[in-house]
Amino acid sequence: MTRLTLRPYRATDRTAVLALINADRLPGQPEATPGMLAQALRGESPVDDNWWAELDPPTVQVATTADGDVVGVISCALRSKDDTGLILWAHCRENATVAEKLIAHALAELAPRPVEAFQFATALTLGLEALPVGHRPVTRAALERAGFIGERLWRYMHAALPRPGLPQADNVQIAPEPERKTARQLQVHRDGRTVAEAVIGEPVQGIGVLWWIEVGPKARRQGLGRALLGSALDTLTGLGATEAILYVDDDEPPGGERDRTAANALYESAGFSEVDQLWIYVRPTMTTDPAPE
Incomplete structure (x- = not known):
């Protein structure tokens, strides 16, 4: 050159x-x-x-x-x-x-x-x-x-939409996300309490973002995380997304305070694959x- x-x-x-x-x-x-x-x-x-x-x-x-x-x-x-x-x-x-x-x-x-x-x-x-x-x-x-x-x-992951075969969560309420202008919040309520939530970004050029998903400690190990993921991806598909991405902050080794082993396994089982770190x-x-x- x-x-x-x-x-x-x-x-x-x-x-x-x-x-x-x-x-x-x-x-x-x-x-x-x-x-x-x-x-x-x-x-x-x-x-x-x-x-x-x-x-x-x-x-x-x-x-x-x-x-x-x-x-x-x-x-x-x-x-x-x-x-x-x-x-x-x-x-x-x-x-x-x-x-x-x-x-x-x-x-x-x-x-x-x-x-x-x-x-x-x-x-x-x-x-x-x-x-x-x-x-x-x-x-x-x-x-x-x-x-x-x-x-x-971060671990950057990607999947094509739709993702058929994933379960759907019951009693999901969808509302604008207060901290992001172009995002929506999905919440699962039980007995008047929010037990799980996810935040998705409205699609850009057909690409939607799963910003995060969280299940409260008392509602874990019941399949709710997988069902809420299915609801979030289905919502993105309904908004016109043909692709979904997410970011996993798995910078700590397994066993640490922010161990993301379970999260990684959930996303991989739902069809997400790693694009890059x-x-x-x-x-x-x-x-x-x-x-x-």
């Missing part, structure tokens, strides 16, 4: 940048649109909006070749309250040279303060928090070479300046 140059994003870069983003699109994720990109450029997101509100306005740089072709893009920001830098999102068609160039630029801009990378979901995805390391091995390697330390955070990255404060670009 010819010599790369980084410069600020321009409106005329939109088509090329969307192509870079969509080249990394995972199964179960919507195609990034101009509206989604505009929101990401502003540093906004329909998910984790409270975290985005803590950031200074982001900067977005593109990597170009000598011919002017846009081959990479990266968005960075500062969180002034704790003087931490963040790599918000980056795409480069998994080209090692471009990935290293983008990360070197981010560190030149953000270091020597601590830098976090891929910490929360952007407007470019449907709640995809952290870096999918299986599909982005080059970006992962570039981060690690630059001194970032990774931590596995999602990792976040942190680079601690460095005593020496990052290498020049």
